[in-house]
Amino acid sequence: MTTNPQPLLKVDGVTKRYGATLALNSVHFDLYAGEIHALMGENGAGKSTLMKILAGNEHRDAGRILLDGQEIEIRSPQEARAHGIAIIHQELNTVPTMTVAENLALGREPKGQFGVLDRRAMTRAAREKLQRIGSQIDPRRPLGDLTVGLQQMVEIARAISEEARILVLDEPTAALSRGEAVSLYRILNEMRSAGVGLIYISHRMEEVWDLADRVTVLRDGTYVDTKQKSDIRPPDVVRMMVGRSVDDLYHHEQRTPGEVVLDVRDLSGAEVGPASLQVRGGEVVCLAGLIGSGRTELARLIFGADKSESGEVLINGAAANSASPRAGIAAGIAMVPESRKEQALFLEHTVEDNIAISSLDRHSRLGVLDRPGIRQSVKKGMERLRLRLNAAQLPVSALSGGNQQKAALARWLMRESEVLILDEPTRGVDIGAKSEIYQLINELASRGKAILVVSSDLPEAIGISDRILVMRAGRVVAEMAADSATEEDVMFHATGTAATDNEGSR
Numbered sequence: 001m002t003t004n005p006q007p008l009l010k011v012d013g014v015t016k017r018y019g020a021t022l023a024l025n026s027v028h029f030d031l032y033a034g035e036i037h038a039l040m041g042e043n044g045a046g047k048s049t050l051m052k053i054l055a056g057n058e059h060r061d062a063g064r065i066l067l068d069g070q071e072i073e074i075r076s077p078q079e080a081r082a083h084g085i086a087i088i089h090q091e092l093n094t095v096p097t098m099t100v101a102e103n104l105a106l107g108r109e110p111k112g113q114f115g116v117l118d119r120r121a122m123t124r125a126a127r128e129k130l131q132r133i134g135s136q137i138d139p140r141r142p143l144g145d146l147t148v149g150l151q152q153m154v155e156i157a158r159a160i161s162e163e164a165r166i167l168v169l170d171e172p173t174a175a176l177s178r179g180e181a182v183s184l185y186r187i188l189n190e191m192r193s194a195g196v197g198l199i200y201i202s203h204r205m206e207e208v209w210d211l212a213d214r215v216t217v218l219r220d221g222t223y224v225d226t227k228q229k230s231d232i233r234p235p236d237v238v239r240m241m242v243g244r245s246v247d248d249l250y251h252h253e254q255r256t257p258g259e260v261v262l263d264v265r266d267l268s269g270a271e272v273g274p275a276s277l278q279v280r281g282g283e284v285v286c287l288a289g290l291i292g293s294g295r296t297e298l299a300r301l302i303f304g305a306d307k308s309e310s311g312e313v314l315i316n317g318a319a320a321n322s323a324s325p326r327a328g329i330a331a332g333i334a335m336v337p338e339s340r341k342e343q344a345l346f347l348e349h350t351v352e353d354n355i356a357i358s359s360l361d362r363h364s365r366l367g368v369l370d371r372p373g374i375r376q377s378v379k380k381g382m383e384r385l386r387l388r389l390n391a392a393q394l395p396v397s398a399l400s401g402g403n404q405q406k407a408a409l410a411r412w413l414m415r416e417s418e419v420l421i422l423d424e425p426t427r428g429v430d431i432g433a434k435s436e437i438y439q440l441i442n443e444l445a446s447r448g449k450a451i452l453v454v455s456s457d458l459p460e461a462i463g464i465s466d467r468i469l470v471m472r473a474g475r476v477v478a479e480m481a482a483d484s485a486t487e488e489d490v491m492f493h494a495t496g497t498a499a500t501d502n503e504g505s506r
Ligand SMILES: Nc1ncnc2c1ncn2[C@@H]1O[C@H](COP(=O)(O)OP(=O)(O)OP(=O)(O)O)[C@@H](O)[C@H]1O
Pocket: 018, 019, 021, 022, 023, 041, 042, 043, 044, 045, 046, 047, 048, 049, 050, 090, 397, 398, 399, 400, 401, 402, 403, 428, 430
């Protein structure tokens, strides 16, 4: 890698402005064939913007891009593909009704006699492409029916079939099961050996440390540094990203839980239950388990986002009518859902309105909105989550992925509900903001709130909670005190066997 003096790709002084925001300020970056180069930085640092420029989805205002030492223009996604640049975007934008085969053939559909689409040939070609990455996905299935992980596999199969020389992955594992992530790592390592240059964006440090050869850090749209992984340690990268070191990430304090606030009795839905659990005031309980074990489904039943078939939910001893989210909210439950799409952020509305919306009733008297009060409390929420205040009047669509997540969190945290359900609250969030979110969870618990967190991040689950409930196949199968639990214990119960990656995700 280092013996080849010429990088495959060179980004030289690239600048990109969105209105008043300088998303990239004369950024440098280079990529060699046969390396995995991690691109790191806080939410909003400019990582996705740089990748969108390479993919032809955005255009730079200044700077040069060189491929094999030759300056190139990337005016459209088609041009990027023609240059051998493939990208798996942070938010997958798939057409759900399109089949896998159609997706793989996009732009080069085989035509039979009279120009009619040859479906059989298309399916056969798709199957071959998928087999190259060891995937058995049925090409006739609609793309939208596949898990995010499998959709990504389809994208990778396409990149490989197009003989991409550069593959960009923007937070590919944020929504992957462990099994899916493991097969992704294997394929990426194979691509590296085959001489592809890979750019890998992730907020998961362990993953970066497993995969990457080099790390480049951006901060606030500026280039900070590039290091060989072997020359640094993870805390060095954190300092480069955040500008300070983050000690005591989880902020967990000893608390004495009070009375039972959330009492779930034999609750069951289509795929989960019957499940019973209790969360006391001042207690943080974590639902752990594999993707697909029913954690999100159970959380949604408790909140009332899905209708339960039997069982009941009590809040402070009184039956909460959890027939709908509205009823859940009225009963004192707030929930931050897992997927950003579902968080019902109003993308074209301002960040301020989005954050304020769920607590408008708390800020109005006799039907009149207390605008200054709202402003004040939105400002507080934004500051706490390290969202830049000048973003308050921007549409949510202008925020980076992780910052959208923070806006969704701020919205519910502002409401100060008795029971707070957080489904994967730190997914896609940078380490500085994670630390703030953990501290907030701690403060809310100290003020007597009952908090239920769904987390796939085992160190996080163990680090922030008082008790861990492990789910498997729709049931709560184990309970453990967080201060004595280990990751192995949790995995043991989650899989029902010794820790392996046998989720059978396909
Ligand atoms: N369409 C847009 N309009 C206005 N501002 C934008 C737009 N897209 C991105 N930005 C701004 O550009 C900056 C960089 O955003 P970018 O999405 O590149 O961050 P990121 O490093 O990928 O963050 P994350 O880790 O959260 O995904 C942010 O301040 C963001 O708000």
